[in-house]
Amino acid sequence: MAQQTQSAVVPPKITFWERFENNRNLLGLFLMLPTAALLVTFLAYPLGLGVWLGLTDTTIGREGVFIGLENYKWLFADSVFWLSVFNTFLYTTVASTIKFGLGLWLALILNQHIPFKSLIRAIILLPWIVPTVLSAVAFWWIYDSQFSIISWSLMKLGFIDQYINFLGEKNNARAAVIIANIWRGVPFVAISLLAGLQTISPILYEAATLDGANKWQQFRHVTLPMLTPIISVVMTFSVLFTFTDFQLIYVLTRGGPINATHLMATLSFQRAIPGGHLGEGAAIAVAMIPFLLAAILFSYFGLQRRAWQQGGGH
């Protein structure tokens, strides 16, 4: 008896497991561990390694030593690096803007009731589905200085008397690779925006029509504000893909003529792998990060804020 009363006074012993089960914070942390491990292993570690490599003079076949910002100092004085920065910006800005314009236009058309809608939508997606290298090879032939189908046709039609030097002249080459990129990137923008368009309730258009809004006013005050969140996401991705493009350039020009189409990504590869200077290649890749962040912040927050102002979100 006495023993029993005594044991009743002692508070029930909570095992570690019970505490763990009932503590939301601990459990939450535990459940996040697998994801965290994946992120650290496959994202944070390579990124960290890249940043570290950029601070060393590692070459292929030899461990490097820490040299601080020396790679960046050398890059700063390198005209080819700055040319690649300029090219990357030109490429990204022009291609992304046009991709957005064309993509939105296509999406609006596809959103109408047109015959064979699904078939046409499927066809639109083709350039996006074809592997980049394949489409790049097709463009390689289209832009060939001796065998170009465009030059040949124009010549037969009598518009030109000499084949167009698509990839041999620096501004032509830039325009040519940008057009190839646009061709490839438009479907992504168009289909994503089309998905966005289809979420807009027809009621809003009915209301606008009753208020006497014309087509343009409907687009300006209903479609665009409702579409802004999607636009911001789509454009963020589009800018990212364009900024880091590699395959198109690598197949079409290898960065030529005279580095006029070298992007930071292709230059980074050229210096790191065939050139053997892993440290410098990594430094170029790392130098892309601030630009990328800025581009993302601009397209993401810049466009999101407008959504809040319009009363979207929340």
Next chain:
Amino acid sequence: MKKVTRRDIMKAGAGLAVLGVAGDLVLPAGAVATSFTPEKGAALRVLRWKRFVQGDEDLWNANTKKFTELTGVKVKIDTESWEDVRPKAAVAANIGSGPDIIIGWYDDPHQYPDKLVDLTDLAEGLGNELGGWYPVCESYGKRDGRWIALPLGAAANCLVYRESWIKEAGFDKFPADTDGFLKLCQALKKNGHPPGFALGNAVGDGNMWTHWLLWTFGGKMVNDNNEVVINSPETVKALEYAKELYQTFIPGTASWLDSHNNKAFLSDKISITNNGISIYYAAKSKNMPIAKDINHSPFPIGPVGRPTELHLFTQAMVFKYSKYPNAAKEYLRFMWSKEQYEPWQQAAMGYITQPLKAYEANPIWTSDPKHTPYRDTLARMLPNGYSGTLGYASAAVMADFIVVNMVAEAATGAVSPKAAAAKAEKRAKRYYRV
């Protein structure tokens, strides 16, 4: 690493002889005496570049099979597109695991010399037996007096031209000097048969002809002490010549990569270009009428008065992480020996020029007189880091297309020859810094 003594060699020789009798494969007299006994249970992995000519791969594999039958050493061969071998080899060297033997390019072995098995005994043995190595092979294969790689040869470049058009332009034979060459190109252009040389970032063809041009006028990237001397009057002269030559080219060469000139030549668009034997080979094997009209010539010689060519140099490396270095060496010895190398060279249609002088006598070079100019390409060749040493800097300077870009800039008139040379100097100094 175990050093192979003379005694080992004798033992190995005896072992092989026994094997030979048993397997009815007697080593012919005069075969390479240096040989190595493969480790027990040895198996090899070999990474090589993907063939340019089908016959190359067929015979390489057949020779390998013969080796396996003879020694019992299994050999697995992987191939990679030629430009992908360099990064793969570098990764293997870096992480210390991968194929036992890698057949790589140019100055690869000089980027990780301490990861490679010393091949001095093998290379010297082969050299003694087979007429010696060309000087350029020693530049590429040796470091500090030791052989760190075994040269396989080079996918060599010659000038490929249309005989009838040369005659039509008033030339009986292909000019041997740069002045005559320029005159020929001008005459060809006038006749509507322009030449065409790649000036885009063409890893092979672009580098080869622009290096020849630079060197033949006496220009060079670095001097014997690895000091950058590209910004010189000789370079400027070479670039002024390039500018004149470019006037005769077909439009669009600034965009050309490695395969553009092949296509243009085979479709009658251009009269001269620089290339391996592959254009002729393609025309011949497809029975194109153009094959009869194709001929080859060494690069013309400029003010320096001696040949200064660059070719796609290839060599085998044995990595220290390999568990079977002796099997690897024996494999290389076998493949480089006359019984294997000569038929292989023939099967490759002369696409690869030999590194050892004895193979000049290979009938492939005389069976068709149009092959002959390719025979002596290694004798005419300089290493890409000329006249400095090979290593990180020489590899990086070529990979960064500094010479190609310099010639392209000056030739197309984007900047003056002087400015182009100055720009190249600045770019090269980034790599040749101390």
